[in-house]
Structures are given as structure tokens and as C-alpha cells.
Amino acid sequence: xxxxxxxxxxxxxxxxxxxxxxxxxxxxxxxxxxxxxxxxxxxxxxxxxxxxxxxxxxxxxxxxxxxxxxxxxxxxxxxxxxxxxxxxxxxxxxxxxxxxxxxxxxxxxxxxxxxxxxxxxxxxxxxxxxxxxxxxxxxxxxxxxxxxxxxxxxxxxxxxxxxxxxxxxxxxxxxxxxxxxxxxxxxxxxxxxxxxxxxxxxxxxxxxxxxxxxxxxxxxxxxxxxxxxxxxxxxxxxxxxxxxxxxxxxxxxxx
Numbered sequence: 001x002x003x004x005x006x007x008x009x010x011x012x013x014x015x016x017x018x019x020x021x022x023x024x025x026x027x028x029x030x031x032x033x034x035x036x037x038x039x040x041x042x043x044x045x046x047x048x049x050x051x052x053x054x055x056x057x058x059x060x061x062x063x064x065x066x067x068x069x070x071x072x073x074x075x076x077x078x079x080x081x082x083x084x085x086x087x088x089x090x091x092x093x094x095x096x097x098x099x100x101x102x103x104x105x106x107x108x109x110x111x112x113x114x115x116x117x118x119x120x121x122x123x124x125x126x127x128x129x130x131x132x133x134x135x136x137x138x139x140x141x142x143x144x145x146x147x148x149x150x151x152x153x154x155x156x157x158x159x160x161x162x163x164x165x166x167x168x169x170x171x172x173x174x175x176x177x178x179x180x181x182x183x184x185x186x187x188x189x190x191x192x193x194x195x196x197x198x199x200x201x202x203x204x205x206x207x208x209x210x211x212x213x214x215x216x217x218x219x220x221x222x223x224x225x226x227x228x229x230x231x232x233x234x235x236x237x238x239x240x241x242x243x244x245x246x247x248x249x250x251x252x253x254x255x
Contacts, residue, residue: 021203022050023194043067043208045104045176047196061201062105062112063165063173064193066123067208069100069157070186071130077143092144096130099184100157104175106165110134113196121200123193125149125158156180183210 024047047067077091103123105112118124129145152158157180165175187207194202 020052022195022202023192024048024050041179043177043179044174045177045190045192046172047192047204048171048172051104051147051171059196061167062195063111063167063168064106064112064123064195065104065165065175065177066128066191066193067100067102067177068098068128068189068191069210070184070188071096071098073097074148076148078144094129094145097148098128099186100179100188101125101128101152101178102159102161104159104161104164104177106163106167106173108162109160111198112195113200117195117198117200121193121203123190123191125160155182155229157182179210185210 050063073089074094076094102123103109109124111119113123118127122128126145126149128150149158154176159178159179161175165173167173188210190206190208192204193200199240
């Protein structure tokens with residue numbers, strides 16, 4: 001029965017249609033090191049389309065690349081002016097929002113991916129943010145999500161790069177993603193979508209590791225593992241800096 005079962009599985013696999021087009025990806029680097037002098041990085045993503053059949057010229061392929069930072073919950077508050085001062089009025093809890101998110105496409109987003117496929121794969125920036133519910137008193141909960149997107153776009157953390165993917169001869173593609181200095185440590189899932197007529201033909205996934213190293217790593221670990229020592233050290237540095245500044249000012253006055 002064992003040999004017969006293996007034989008049936010082999011026949012079934014042979015009968016399945018081969019994928020005629022697949023994504024093959026490369027990265028200029030799969031790790032980003034955050035040091036004390038880190039001021040951002042640029043990741044070059046490049047790849048090719050592996051084919052088992054001739055190129056279909058009547059419906060060209062498109063490429064979409066999405067890089068996402070670690071996700072986490074956050075609270076968005078609205079401020080209003082009351083009696084001459086600004087106070088928090090409404091608040092909405094967002095269940096999960098990526099700390100960084102960049103989407104690069106070979107054409108306008110609406111042409112590369114249909115709305116149905118976007119809903120399925122959660123690719124566009126609004127759909128990458130998960131916000132399940134809001135208080136009944138908040139009637140415009142969507143505005144809070146839009147505020148998150150607007151603020152993080154201004155900080156360079158959310159990027160929509162339409163037409164930034166160069167796609168040569170329907171075979172080779174490449175693009176670069178700028179990653180700002182204020183990155184969150186963790187794994188950055190990277191998804192590549194090969195599409196035709198708005199429908200996903202093939203996907204590829206990998207992870208870019210972002211990690212603190214050197215002095216940044218040591219200070220981060222110390223603050224988490226030995227907060228008392230970290231606090232005393234910070235206090236000592238502040239006192240020494242204050243004393244040094246005072247001494248320098250006194251010398252300048254005497255001079």
C-alpha cells in the first residue's frame with residue numbers, strides 16, 4: 001500500500017500544471033545594522049521572472065514590492081481647542097500598524113493590483129493597517145487611520161512609490177527602498193508580487209533583518225535587562241556633563 005500511495009502522489013504532481021511564470025529575487029543586503037551614527041539606509045531589490053513559456057505580449061506583467069516593518073498597536077487621539085487650551089477629546093485604538101511600510105510598483109498602483117487582490121493580500125498602505133473597531137461616540141474612525149498614514153508619510157516611514165520599479169523586457173526588475181534613521185528593530189517582511197491585468201500571478205517572500213549593533217545594542221540591552229544601572233549611569237553622565245559645562249563657562253569668564 002505504501003508504494004502504491006507514493007505512485008499515486010507522483011502521478012498527481014505530474015498532472016498539475018506547471019507555473020509558467022515565477023519571481024526570482026535578490027537583495028543588495030538582507031541585514032540593516034543600526035549603529036550610534038546610523039542615519040538611514042537604502043536597500044536595492046532586484047530580480048527576474050523565470051518562465052516555462054514564451055512572453056505573453058498582449059497582457060504585460062507588472063511588479064509590486066512591499067516592505068513592512070514590525071507591527072504594533074497604537075492609540076490615536078484627537079485634540080480640540082476648549083476654553084483656550086488644547087485637550088484630548090476622542091481616541092481610537094489601532095490594533096496593528098507597521099512601524100515602516102513602503103510599496104514600490106512598476107506602474108500606477110490601480111493598474112498593477114485590482115481592488116479585490118488588494119483586499120486579499122493587504123498590500124496598499126490603508127489595508128496594511130488593521131483597525132477593527134472604534135467607540136460608538138466616534139463617527140469618523142477612518143479619519144484616525146488617515147492621520148496615522150499622513151504623519152508617518154511626513155516622517156518618511158510610509159512610502160507609496162508608484163513607477164519606481166524598473167522592469168526591463170518583461171524579465172528583469174529592480175528598485176531601491178530608502179529606510180529612514182528612525183527604524184524599529186526587528187524583521188521586515190518583504191513581499192514581491194508578479195501581476196497581470198491586476199491579478200496576482202506569482203509571489204515571493206523574504207525578510208530583511210534590522211538590528212542594533214555596537215554601542216546602540218549594548219545600551220539597549222542594558223536599559224532592558226538592568227534598568228537601575230542604566231538609570232544611575234545616565235544620571236552620572238548628566239551630572240558630569242553639567243559640571244563640565246559649568247567649568248568651561250567659568251574659565252571663559254575668567255579669560
